[in-house]
Amino acid sequence: MNKYLNEQQYHPETLSVRAGAEMTEFGENSEALFLNSSFRFKNAAQAAARFGGTEPGNIYSRFTNPTVTMFQNKLAALEGAEQCVATSSGMSAILACVMGLCSAGDHVVASRSIFGTSVQLFSNILARWGLQVTFVSLTNLDEWQAAVTPKTKLFFVETPSNPLTEVCDIRALADIAHQTGAHLVVDNCFCTPAIQRPLELGADIIIHSATKYIDGQGRCLGGAVLGSKLLMEPVYGFLRTAGVTMSAFNAWVFLKGLETLFIRMEAHAKNALALAAWLEEQPQVARVHYPGLKSHPQHALAMQQQSSGGGIVSFEVKPKAGQSLQEAAWALIDATKLISITANLGDAKSTITHPATTTHSRVTAEARAAAGITDGLVRIAVGLEHVDDLKADLISLAL
Ligand SMILES: Cc1ncc(COP(=O)(O)O)c(C=O)c1O
Structure with a gap:
C-alpha cells in the first residue's frame, strides 16, 4: 500500500x-x-x-x-x-x-x-x-x-x-x-x-x-x-x-x-456537544438530535460505534404564536449573522440549513414525514469557531 x-x-x-x-x-x-x-x-x-x-x-x-x-x-x-x-x-x-x-x-x-x-x-x-x-x-x-x-x-x-x-x-x-x-x-x-x-x-x-x-x-x-x-x-x-x-x-x-482530520473532528465534536447541550435548555427548542447527548435514543449504541457524537446537530424549533413551523425555522436562520446559511457541512465555518426546503426538498412530503423531517427542523454543521459565539448567534432561541 x-x-x-x-x-x-x-x-x-x-x-x-x-x-x-x-x-x-x-x-x-x-x-x-x-x-x-x-x-x-x-x-x-x-x-x-x-x-x-x-x-x-x-x-x-x-x-x-x-x-x-x-x-x-x-x-x-x-x-x-x-x-x-x-x-x-x-x-x-x-x-x-x-x-x-x-x-x-x-x-x-x-x-x-x-x-x-x-x-x-x-x-x-x-x-x-x-x-x-x-x-x-x-x-x-x-x-x-x-x-x-x-x-x-x-x-x-x-x-x-x-x-x-x-x-x-x-x-x-x-x-x-x-x-x-x-x-x-x-x-x-x-x-x-x-x-x-x-x-x-x-x-x-x-x-x-x-x-x-x-x-x-x-x-x-x-x-x-x-x-x-x-x-x-x-x-x-x-x-x-x-x-x-x-x-x-x-x-x-x-x-x-x-x-488534520483527527484534530479537526475532535474540535468539531467538542463544539457540537457543547452547542447541543445548550440548545436543549433553550425555551424555543422543542427537541435536539445529537448522538452525544444522553437524550438521544441510540446514545449508548452511538458511543459504542463512534469515538464521539460528531459535528452535526439538528433541532426542532417551537413556533411562536401565529407562526408555522417553517416560519419559525426560517426566522431563526435569517436572524443569524455569523453562521453561514448554506447546505454544505464539514466546513471549519459553521453552517445552518432548513432540510425540508433544501437538502430534502426534492423528497416527497410523505417521504419526509416518514423519515421524521419536520418543517421545524434546523440542521447545524458545527464548525471550529468559539462555541460561545455560535450560541450568541442563535440567541433568538433564548427569547
Ligand atoms: C451523507 C451524504 N452523503 C453523500 C453526499 C453527496 O456528496 P457530494 O455532494 O460530494 O456529491 C452528501 C452531500 O451533502 C451527504 O451529506
Whole structure:
C-alpha cells in the first residue's frame, strides 16, 4: 500500500499524516500534484504492457493518477480497507458503487433516512434502469429482514443519518445482509474514520463525500468507495469506463485535509456537544438530535460505534404564536449573522440549513414525514469557531 510505511505499526493519527505519501526523485516533503492527463511510455511495448495490465504504472488520469492514488491509499489506510476508488463527488461514489455491483433486476434495501439526493438517485434514476429499491426504517431491524428478497445485493445506510443523526447497529445490520449474501454499504460521511470505522464493525463497503470533513474547509468536491479488492474491482471498472473520476487537484487538497482530520473532528465534536447541550435548555427548542447527548435514543449504541457524537446537530424549533413551523425555522436562520446559511457541512465555518426546503426538498412530503423531517427542523454543521459565539448567534432561541 505504501512503499515507505508499515501501516500496522502506527496509530491512525500518524497514518492520517503519513500514509499513502510517495516521493518523486525531487524528494518533496509534501505530496506532489500531478496535474497532467496522460503519461508517456518508454516504447510501444511498454504501452502495450501497461494497457494489458502486465506492467503496473500510470496510463491516463481518468483512471490512474499518482496524486489520486496517494489520496486513495491514505484513505484506505485510515478506514482499514484493502482498496479505495476515488470519485468526482460523493454522489458519483454511490453511483459507481451501485453500477459496479448491481445489474437490472437486482434489489437494494436502503434506509429512509439518507441524504435527499441519494433518495433521488435510487428512486428516480437507478429505478429507471431496472434497480428495485425498498426504503425502510434505519433503526428497525425487522423491517430490513422483511425487505430482503433473493435479488437483494446491497443494504445502504448513513449512520448517523442526515439530518436527524439516527444511529443504526452496523454489526446487526451486516449480519442480516450477510445471511442472504448481500453487502452492507455505510455512508461514513458524518463520522469519517477519525470517529467510526464501519469495516471493523462488519460493513463491507464505505462511501465518502470527501467534499465534507475530508476536505474540511469547503473547497473541493470529491468522493470515495472503499472495500475489499474483490468488491472494488467492478467499481473501479465502472469508474475507468464512465469517467466519474476525482481530479488530481482535488485529491491534492484532500490529502492536505486528511492530515488534520483527527484534530479537526475532535474540535468539531467538542463544539457540537457543547452547542447541543445548550440548545436543549433553550425555551424555543422543542427537541435536539445529537448522538452525544444522553437524550438521544441510540446514545449508548452511538458511543459504542463512534469515538464521539460528531459535528452535526439538528433541532426542532417551537413556533411562536401565529407562526408555522417553517416560519419559525426560517426566522431563526435569517436572524443569524455569523453562521453561514448554506447546505454544505464539514466546513471549519459553521453552517445552518432548513432540510425540508433544501437538502430534502426534492423528497416527497410523505417521504419526509416518514423519515421524521419536520418543517421545524434546523440542521447545524458545527464548525471550529468559539462555541460561545455560535450560541450568541442563535440567541433568538433564548427569547
Ligand atoms: C451523507 C451524504 N452523503 C453523500 C453526499 C453527496 O456528496 P457530494 O455532494 O460530494 O456529491 C452528501 C452531500 O451533502 C451527504 O451529506
